[in-house]
Every structure is written in C-alpha cells, then in structure tokens.
Amino acid sequence: FLPRPAQAQLPGEQVVFEKVVCSSLTLVDPLGRPRVGLLAGDDGGVVAVFGRDGVTRVVIGADEQGGTFIVSDREGKPRSAIRVAGSGGSMMILGPDGGKRTVVGTGPMGGDVSVYANDGQLRGAMLVLENGAGFSALGKDGKKRAILAVDPTGAGSMQTYGNDGKRTGGIPAYEFDVR
Secondary structure: OOOOOEEEEEOOEEEEEOOOOOOEEEEEOOOOOEEEEEEEEOOEEEEEEEOOOOOEEEEEEEEOOEEEEEEEOOOOOEEEEEEEEOOEEEEEEEOOOOOEEEEEEEEOOEEEEEEEOOOOOEEEEEEEEOOEEEEEEEOOOOOEEEEEEEOOOOOEEEEEEOOOOOEEEEEOOOOOOOO
C-alpha cells in the first residue's frame, strides 16, 4: 500500500492531515468498533488487534530488553507467546485452560524444549548444549522413565527407570540426568 495523508471525517466535512503525532491511536472499522490500538510509552510501544467483538486477539510489544508477540483465543485468553530479550528468547504455547503445553527456550548455552500434559505436569524435556544433548521422558507422577543423550564426549547413551523412579538399566552403565 502507498502512504497517504490521514483523514478525519466530521459531520458534513472532511479534514486531511499530512502528519499525525500522538502517543496513542485507535483505528476503528466502519461501524466505529476498535480494531487496532497503538500506544507509545517511555519503555517502548504496543500494538493491539481486536476482534469484531472487541476482544484483544494479538498484542505486539517492544521495550528496551526486546519484544513480545502474544496471540489470544476468542475469549481473550493468551494461547501463545514469543519473547525475545537480551541474549535469549522463548516461545510458549498454552492450552485452553491457560496452562503450559510447550515451552521452547534459547540462550547463550543452547536451547531447550519442555512439553507438558493437560494436567500441567512436565512429560518430556529436551536440552541441547554445545557439548551434548539429552531427552528426558517423565511419567504421570513426574518421575523420570527414560533418558536418551549424547554426553560431552560425543558418546550416545540411554537410561531407563521403573515406576519407582529407580534406574533399571542403561547403555553405557553410568547414570546421568538431563532434567
């Protein structure tokens, strides 16, 4: 689209502005319902996008640390969020109840992924570092059941655990933990 001067319509007349300077602005649809809100503050800015029902569906924000992007469901409950700040970032996907389902993170040491069941319990975690990586599978009780990893020497290994959380076997025979 091509930039064009802002226009304001008053009953019986139309006003054209070459430039609009303000700290907040609300864009409305032809029926006068807010659809997009813009806000500028000391720490940064925010863009909010509203559904036909006036419920906030998307929020984009920026501050001195980085930025955030949040998408909400039709009730306005956040369902996913991305945040970048400093040397890392994260992405979170939430269930309909607002509970975490998947969290992905990154930082100076590497990255990680955590997956949660509908009951909010962590069920799986993956961690990747410069000198190794591992995946941990957890039971409903939160106890580890299996770990698959590449250790700092580059060797692959696997550990298994019983319902009591005690180690039942492994290749090689030593024990380690990625959780």
